[in-house]
Amino acid sequence: MAKKDYYDVLGVSKGATAQEIKKAYRKKAVKFHPDKNPGDTAAEESFKEAAEAYEVLSDDNKKAKYDRFGHAAFEGGGGQGGGFGGGGMNMDDIFSQFGDIFGGGGGFGGFSGGGGRQRRAKGSNLRIRVSLTLEEIANGVEKKVKVKRKVQDSGTTYKTCTTCNGAGQVMRVTNTILGRMQTAAPCNTCGGSGQQIDKKGAGTDAHGLKTSEETVSIKIPAGVVDGMQLKVSGKGNSAPGDGISGDLLVAIQEEEHPNLKREGDNLHYDLYIGFSDAVLGISKEIETVTGKVRIKLDAGIQSGKILRLRGKGIPSINGYGKGDLLVHINVWTPQELNKEQKEFFKNMQEHENFVPNPKENDKSFFDKVKDMFS
Numbered sequence: 001m002a003k004k005d006y007y008d009v010l011g012v013s014k015g016a017t018a019q020e021i022k023k024a025y026r027k028k029a030v031k032f033h034p035d036k037n038p039g040d041t042a043a044e045e046s047f048k049e050a051a052e053a054y055e056v057l058s059d060d061n062k063k064a065k066y067d068r069f070g071h072a073a074f075e076g077g078g079g080q081g082g083g084f085g086g087g088g089m090n091m092d093d094i095f096s097q098f099g100d101i102f103g104g105g106g107g108f109g110g111f112s113g114g115g116g117r118q119r120r121a122k123g124s125n126l127r128i129r130v131s132l133t134l135e136e137i138a139n140g141v142e143k144k145v146k147v148k149r150k151v152q153d154s155g156t157t158y159k160t161c162t163t164c165n166g167a168g169q170v171m172r173v174t175n176t177i178l179g180r181m182q183t184a185a186p187c188n189t190c191g192g193s194g195q196q197i198d199k200k201g202a203g204t205d206a207h208g209l210k211t212s213e214e215t216v217s218i219k220i221p222a223g224v225v226d227g228m229q230l231k232v233s234g235k236g237n238s239a240p241g242d243g244i245s246g247d248l249l250v251a252i253q254e255e256e257h258p259n260l261k262r263e264g265d266n267l268h269y270d271l272y273i274g275f276s277d278a279v280l281g282i283s284k285e286i287e288t289v290t291g292k293v294r295i296k297l298d299a300g301i302q303s304g305k306i307l308r309l310r311g312k313g314i315p316s317i318n319g320y321g322k323g324d325l326l327v328h329i330n331v332w333t334p335q336e337l338n339k340e341q342k343e344f345f346k347n348m349q350e351h352e353n354f355v356p357n358p359k360e361n362d363k364s365f366f367d368k369v370k371d372m373f374s
Contacts (some may be wrong), residue, residue, distance in 0.1 A: 124246045126247075166194040223318075
C-alpha cells in the first residue's frame, strides 16, 4: 500500500514552520496515544505514522530530501526498515526519540507515556560511505560491507538498576512560581536502560559489549544521488541489556565516470568525429550505463548538434521513468595538412557547398541549451 504524504499525515502545508510541525505532531500524538486508545491497533498505527512523519519533517536535512525525492529517498535500507525516516519505527524508538514532545517521559498530562513503559536504551549509530559507479546507480545494486560494531557478549549478565528500580528514568520534583512540577529524566546510573552490569564478560568494554566484525548487505535502489543517506535499521552498535541496537547510516558517494557526465537524471556524452565523417556520415558505437549502442550520424551533420537518446539516462529515484542521454557532436578540425590536402581546401574555400548556409532547423547555441533542459 502506498505511503501517505507526510504533510497530509500531520495536516500541515509544505510551508509550515518548525513550530507548526511540532504542534501538529503533538496534537496527533495526543489523539492516537496508546494510553488513550488501549487495544486500538488502528490508533497505534496512526501514532507510529505521525511519529515517522515528524522524524523527517522536523529535521531540515531530511525534510529537504523528502521535498525533493518523496518517500523514495528513504528506501533502500537493505530490508531492515530502510531509508532515512521512521520506516519500521517501533514504540521504543518513538518514546526514546521524542521524549521532549511527550513532556519528558512520554506522557501527555495525565497519560503515563505507555502505561509505565520502560524507556529502552538505544545503541549508537554507525556511519559508513559507499562508492558507486554510474552503472551501479543506473541499475541499482546490492553491496556487502564489513562493519565493526559493538555487540552484546554472552558472558555479560545484567541486573535491575538499583537507582531507578528498572524504570530507566528518575522523577524530579521542583518548586516553581506555578507550583510543584514533576519531570522525568533518564537514569544516570544505567543510561535509561533500567539495567546495570551484574557480571562483565572477558574482553568487553565498560558496558559489557565487545567489538565484532559483521558483513551487512545493503540494497541500494536505482537513481540515488551523491550525498544521499540510507539507513539499515538495527545494524549499528548494540545497547546494554535488553536495549535496542542503533542504525547503520550509509552515505552515497558517486564515482566520476571517464566518459559520461551526470546532470540530474540526464547524462551527457561528448562524441568527437573527423571532418570527413561529418561530411559523409558515419555509424558510431557509444557507451551508455546499460551497455554500448550504435547510432547513425547523417551526412553533413554539424558540430554542436545534440542527439537525444530517450530513456538512456538514470532512473528517477521517485520512479517517474528515466532520464535521457544527450550526445554532443564535436567535429574535429584537422590541424596539420599535407600539400595536396591544403590545395584541396583552398580550391573549396569559395565553393558553394563549403560556404556556411544555416537552415531554419539549424538551432542556435541558446536554443540547444534550452532543449537540453526541456
